[in-house]
Amino acid sequence: MKKHTLSRLSLKSIRISEEIRHSYNGLFIDLGELVVFTINVIKQLFRPPFEYMELIKQGFILGNKSFGLVSVTGFIMGLVLTMQMNPVLADFGAQSLLPSAISVAMVRELGPVITGLICAGRMSSGIGAEIAAMRVTEQIDAMEVSGTNPLGFVVTTRVMAAMITVPVLVIFADAFSLIGAFLAVNIFEDTSSTLFLDRSFSMLGFRDLMPATIKTVFFGFFIGLIGCYKGYNAGIGTESVGKAANSAVVSASLTIFVIDLVFVLITNLL
Template identity: 80%
Template structure:
């Protein structure tokens, strides 16, 4: 949670400081809060947070289930009549599906705080005015796809982590391999999902 908050805050701060000179050249400083809000909420917030979760959650799930496979805990569950897919996999996939959207909202909120701080470095702006300008450029077509794709991010982060751990080999080195491959596959999947959503929203 702290990592997501700090990352979001820094992203908002840096992006605002980079965009301010560009918009100032056109006399469009009042558009800065809205531009930052749209950029963070539509793209940067979900993608960066998704990548952080892929590195933390997917690798952890992959390593955990791979360790259970190596130590034959999965086999023991099957012998005892417990279904590993429902007991081990479903709970983790559901957890990541619910948690990732919440973390994205958290990161977006902190990114706006960072943007507000950066704006006040250049000129004084009340917080209420900053919030009004930020959300003046946001519409349902921005919020709905951004929220929906975070659900897909969370689902596939959990699913890939479980799959990589569940299909790990029997050696102890399989735990590390499962964690690494889960991160790589989850990160690539996040970019693919984001691309699909961008293509769909650009059409409609």
């Protein structure tokens, strides 16, 4: 009886180890394919013909879908953050630093990261599902047969549109967060808009703006790239559309955190 139980336990442990090994192998294979896909997309960025009209169309679609959610989120973040920080600063008699603290926190970290996560949920999932549907319905195969380069027309335009759209959305999120912060500050004391803006931008400098702007470009690039990669390599069947959208959101969100960590480390070293 004991021998039988031990043999069953050993078989379970072997199966678990094999599943772990296969998952790790699949992860490394997926990373390798993503690197190759990224290289091909970067090459395609510099190869004519350039699909300007498709780029403008995709930029408008991506920005229009995310603008409302990004604006409302930024406004609420500024409002809530101000109301949370005001009692803390009031204990130290430093309420005058509240606008500058909010602006630095939103511009340097909260604005880019939260907007990037929202765009990962909206853009990356939408791109992944759309391209996966094109793959399932054989539209991409039809493009290749007809002589159209799907990597340039479908993938590159969406990646570039995300690169352009995400930084613009971050700017709007920061602006609406300051509007929310201004309203929250006026709950506690009467402050003019001129004084609030002067205090908000008094502590912002080149060191705050440049890293935040550059990393949003990387956010947009990988949000578009991962969505395109998951959709472009989707399997056969309609269920692969949902899988591509879900995996695109998870992968893009994790990538945003990794990029943010790298930029924070680089900024601190500089």
